[in-house]
Amino acid sequence: MLYWIWLTQIPFIGPIAARKLIEYFENAENVYKAKEKYLEKIPGLSIKQKKNVIEFRSLKEAERILENCEKQSIDILCWQDERYPTRAKEPKDAPVILYYKGHFKEIERTIGIVGARRCSQQDKHRAVNIASECVEKGITVISGMAKGIDSYAHTACLNAGGYTIAIMGNGLDICYPSEHYQLMKEIEDKGLLLSEYPPGTLPTKYTFPRRNRLISSWSDKLFVIGAGKGSGALITVDYSKKYARKVYW
Incomplete structure (x- = not known):
């Protein structure tokens, strides 16, 4: 798993570039060991x-992250794991690894529910009913x-005995x-907690929009409730449309 973590920590190597490297070299260890002459052949980089793949060829940071994961009981889902849903891997910017807590189960159908942080009782009831x-x-x-x-939405799902996935914008x-x-522990x-960020990553105005794209890619459909102008939920809507997901208001 060290090589997978290493790949995601290389400067200027985002999910799209990481995926190109994986597709060309088959796995992260092969990327780490690749000679420069073979790297030069990869189109689109x-x-x-x-150059950074060569210059940042050290596992020190990956070892630190993996150690922190083990201390925090955080597991890692890599691109080639059969539990990584096909729907979530379809977008070109899908992460090659995800950090998780909880348990995986076979997921046949998914619905994303997002909306206003400050919402009316009517909107609250709608979220609860849909979940x-x-x-x-x-x-x-x-x-x-x-x-x-x-x-x-999470709470209603848990109270009804269902399975819910929370995708977070921090470690x-x-x-x-x-x-x-308490909700996070439940x-x-x-259910399942997911993040593309390693432990210790604080939430920022940059990490949440990236998180929102994963809510879209992991969902077959998206329900948007009470989201007004400027709401972060609208970013999720944009990604859902980009990924050809149905959006319901």
């Missing part, structure tokens, strides 16, 4: 990206564990928002 109906139909509920609609050793600590116990 800049000179700087190819509850998903459980009755055996559909996995996906959201971002944010305040408001996200948390209501899984951090609970954000902090008041959702999702870990009964």
